Amino acid sequence: MGCSAFSKKNMKTKILLPFTIVSFLFIFFILYVGLNRSNIYIPETVTNEKIPTFKVKVFNSEKELTSKEIFENDIYYLLNIWASWCIPCRDEHPYLMQLKKNKKLEIVGLNYKDKVKNANNFLNELNNPYTLILSDTDGTIAIEWGAYGVPETFLIHNGKIIKKIIGPMNNNLFKEIERAVK
Amino acid sequence: MKILNLLVIIVFFFNFNVSNAKDRNLNSKITKNLRCLICQGQSIYDSDTEFANSLKLVVEKKIIEGMSENEIYEFLKTKYGEWILYDPALNQKTYILWLLPLLLFLIGGAIIFKNLKIKKN
Amino acid sequence: MASLIGSYSLFFSLGFSVLILFFSFKNLKNTINFDNKLLSLTFLQLLFIILSFFGLIIAFINSDFSNSTVFNHSHTTKPLFYKISGTWGNHEGSLLLWLLVLTLFIFLFLISSKKQPKKYRVLTLLFQQIIIIGFLIFLIQTSNPFAQIYPVPSEGLGLNPILQDPALAIHPPILYLGYVGSSIIFSSVLAASSTNYISKEWAKHIKQWILISWIFLTLGILLGSIWAYYELGWGGFWFWDPVENVSLMPWLALTTLFHCVLVLEKKLLLTSWVVILSIATFTLSMSGTFLVRSGILNSVHTFANDPERGLYILIFLFTLIFLSLFVFFFFHKTDGQNNTSFFWLSKETSILINNWFMMYFLAVVLIGTIYPIFLDVLTSQKISVGPPFYHKLIIPFLIPFLLAMAIGPKLNWIKSNLQNKSHLLLLFAISLILSFLIIRILEISFLVNTILFTSAFYLFFITLRDFFIKRFKNLAQNIAHFGFSLLILSILFNNFLSTEVITNLKVGETYKSDELTINFEKIEKIKKQNFEAIIGKFNVKSDNELLDILKPELRIYNQPNIVTSEADIKTNLLSDKFMTMNLVQNQEYFNIRYQIKPFMIWIWFSVIIISFGGLFSFFKKKYEN
Numbered sequence: 001m002g003c004s005a006f007s008k009k010n011m012k013t014k015i016l017l018p019f020t021i022v023s024f025l026f027i028f029f030i031l032y033v034g035l036n037r038s039n040i041y042i043p044e045t046v047t048n049e050k051i052p053t054f055k056v057k058v059f060n061s062e063k064e065l066t067s068k069e070i071f072e073n074d075i076y077y078l079l080n081i082w083a084s085w086c087i088p089c090r091d092e093h094p095y096l097m098q099l100k101k102n103k104k105l106e107i108v109g110l111n112y113k114d115k116v117k118n119a120n121n122f123l124n125e126l127n128n129p130y131t132l133i134l135s136d137t138d139g140t141i142a143i144e145w146g147a148y149g150v151p152e153t154f155l156i157h158n159g160k161i162i163k164k165i166i167g168p169m170n171n172n173l174f175k176e177i178e179r180a181v182k
Numbered sequence: 183m184k185i186l187n188l189l190v191i192i193v194f195f196f197n198f199n200v201s202n203a204k205d206r207n208l209n210s211k212i213t214k215n216l217r218c219l220i221c222q223g224q225s226i227y228d229s230d231t232e233f234a235n236s237l238k239l240v241v242e243k244k245i246i247e248g249m250s251e252n253e254i255y256e257f258l259k260t261k262y263g264e265w266i267l268y269d270p271a272l273n274q275k276t277y278i279l280w281l282l283p284l285l286l287f288l289i290g291g292a293i294i295f296k297n298l299k300i301k302k303n
Numbered sequence: 304m305a306s307l308i309g310s311y312s313l314f315f316s317l318g319f320s321v322l323i324l325f326f327s328f329k330n331l332k333n334t335i336n337f338d339n340k341l342l343s344l345t346f347l348q349l350l351f352i353i354l355s356f357f358g359l360i361i362a363f364i365n366s367d368f369s370n371s372t373v374f375n376h377s378h379t380t381k382p383l384f385y386k387i388s389g390t391w392g393n394h395e396g397s398l399l400l401w402l403l404v405l406t407l408f409i410f411l412f413l414i415s416s417k418k419q420p421k422k423y424r425v426l427t428l429l430f431q432q433i434i435i436i437g438f439l440i441f442l443i444q445t446s447n448p449f450a451q452i453y454p455v456p457s458e459g460l461g462l463n464p465i466l467q468d469p470a471l472a473i474h475p476p477i478l479y480l481g482y483v484g485s486s487i488i489f490s491s492v493l494a495a496s497s498t499n500y501i502s503k504e505w506a507k508h509i510k511q512w513i514l515i516s517w518i519f520l521t522l523g524i525l526l527g528s529i530w531a532y533y534e535l536g537w538g539g540f541w542f543w544d545p546v547e548n549v550s551l552m553p554w555l556a557l558t559t560l561f562h563c564v565l566v567l568e569k570k571l572l573l574t575s576w577v578v579i580l581s582i583a584t585f586t587l588s589m590s591g592t593f594l595v596r597s598g599i600l601n602s603v604h605t606f607a608n609d610p611e612r613g614l615y616i617l618i619f620l621f622t623l624i625f626l627s628l629f630v631f632f633f634f635h636k637t638d639g640q641n642n643t644s645f646f647w648l649s650k651e652t653s654i655l656i657n658n659w660f661m662m663y664f665l666a667v668v669l670i671g672t673i674y675p676i677f678l679d680v681l682t683s684q685k686i687s688v689g690p691p692f693y694h695k696l697i698i699p700f701l702i703p704f705l706l707a708m709a710i711g712p713k714l715n716w717i718k719s720n721l722q723n724k725s726h727l728l729l730l731f732a733i734s735l736i737l738s739f740l741i742i743r744i745l746e747i748s749f750l751v752n753t754i755l756f757t758s759a760f761y762l763f764f765i766t767l768r769d770f771f772i773k774r775f776k777n778l779a780q781n782i783a784h785f786g787f788s789l790l791i792l793s794i795l796f797n798n799f800l801s802t803e804v805i806t807n808l809k810v811g812e813t814y815k816s817d818e819l820t821i822n823f824e825k826i827e828k829i830k831k832q833n834f835e836a837i838i839g840k841f842n843v844k845s846d847n848e849l850l851d852i853l854k855p856e857l858r859i860y861n862q863p864n865i866v867t868s869e870a871d872i873k874t875n876l877l878s879d880k881f882m883t884m885n886l887v888q889n890q891e892y893f894n895i896r897y898q899i900k901p902f903m904i905w906i907w908f909s910v911i912i913i914s915f916g917g918l919f920s921f922f923k924k925k926y927e928n
Contacts, residue, residue, distance in 0.1 A: 034676040039601045139236030146261035148219040148233045217687045223602045230885045268689025279674045287663040
């Protein structure tokens, strides 16, 4: 079908040749830039969304709480998704212990797909930074939060997520949280 | 005997299919259209990561809660971004994606028909 | 030692490339006859690439960990078979395989094209050498398979367990014969364009090469798909993953090219279009390599990503594109074909319609695959393009495509009419009724499905009838079209009749539904050479009658330490029973999936029929010559 397009050669060549060259140069440019971009997708970390509404069981008890009850006060909350089997959680644990000292901040843990016994061992060994621990045995609550792995951490104020950390906390992120909570 | 066996199996298929819960079909339809964030080449349906397994449960819950297919997509889009959907919606960003192939089809057709002799000569 | 020989062989091959270039130019200017020195040099180059390739294989067999490729992709406890297949199961080794195919094909081309004009042969060799040199430098510069490690490690890192599989062991060589084999079409068309040799003779001669590439590419894609079916997914066989798409695109271009070359051979029409398609086929293969190896796209099958390599292939790819544009615009002559219009009802027209649809499918796959890159670069927005996109844009167009496939071959060259073709209508009516009944029974009440079934059945019946009526006339074409109708029908039935059970079970528990029960009887542990396996035993019963005993596995590989889930599949002519099990985090439960997938084997079988059509055509032409 391209046959006829090229048959009246001279006239069409004059239009087609530059057009083809420009298109290919454009494609080259896009692919060249694309090469240096990461191909791994990470959801946006800057949010200003309302916290999700859900019901959740309190860790190691039969008590159920709603999201409203958990984050009702006019202070900063830090929701930390963790599990005893998650190795990076051990790395960020000291930062959580540090943040615990901050009086304007309350740390809520969401225990992700864990066994009660293992989780308790973890906390006994490394201390407990959480004022409240919620239990997410099937991982569905984490999805309400838009999380997809452990650990993930959310900074909450006035019923809104103001910061989201994917993966373990580090020194810089720790300082950012300290600065945000004033 | 063999033919009888064959018949039994065919009937079995058909019955099995018909009585299959609608919810389950919807669930697998939805999860096939979701992309896994952990192993990013696979759908939620095909993946067996922790995240994928939980997301399957969430989809199941949402169906039971009475959310429609599109509402579930919308819900997940706000959580994880448009990237999670394998079926990109037609909007400003995707006009070229959806319409360019069709446009090329029309152009191709035009070129062919221009060269056809309709009359017998 | 073997590594050392292999390494030097690469440099020798590069040396031969330079010599070939030199003597080619000399041969072009001076003599009338083809210089046989060139043939000897090409043979020597091939020999050294083979030597290099065997050097790498031997390094793998001996687990020579001073070689970094071996160290990164092998392990002493691996079975010998996978040590050998590990040679091409990685980036460096597979590129060496690329080179092997490039040099092998040009050698075969030279010895089988003695009747062709000298200038054309020399130029083909020249263009092919440009590709060979490009890849040799790429290999030596950025991905040397013989890089040394010191101190020598005592143990290797092992081959990714999902690659330790018989289908995947032979998949790359078969696929590359088609994928890389298309390079010869590229070189040949550039040579033929430059020497104004696009003719009926050329078409007849290049058709054989198109067929070879096409057959191997078809089989290669099939093997990849079979592997994905039992290893990767949960019963799916085509995921529209970028890696699959990049193998499908050259296939679509090749299939179109093949049909087009038939017109060229008979009528000397469509010359420019054939040139464009020939260039496009190999360019698409190269683009595929770029997309997969550079890591610009995200896929299930990942090679070690390295932007530097990506940049090299990108530049090389565009060098080839601009080279071919140059040849096409400045050397290709389109004189002597005033008669470019066609009578509407003729074989030419039907082939044009085939082209039209194939190019559309190609456009869908190409745009779907690379659009996310463009969007990301231009607007920083990330989207995914997956199966629903391809299905929506392709399936409706399959309907007229299938009908054209059924009717097209009935038409004559130049001009035809459809008298005495009442059976065409009769078969259509039968197909329509049959499809209608099937849709009713299956309770899928979609208009599109009825028409889709109808058109697939129509092609099926018409080709089936032709086996009896026409017997040996157009047999190759009929086989391939028949295979295609069978493929579409199998996929349709498979899609609509598949059923599955997903549940979590502990050992000893039983899943019950109205139709069947699945009893998780026990698990046992087995230790093999390079992995430990946990094998579950499941009894599937229906109405207390034992249907199947399935034993899916979880394998814990030692090197690298990866857990894989191995499906157990019971195959018969009517359906596959497919079961996988997976661990559930921190619980005693196993996640079980049991699927009944009807006509699975027919999907594979029909692709084999399709490629058999190509094979038949290849040997028929040989016989006629």
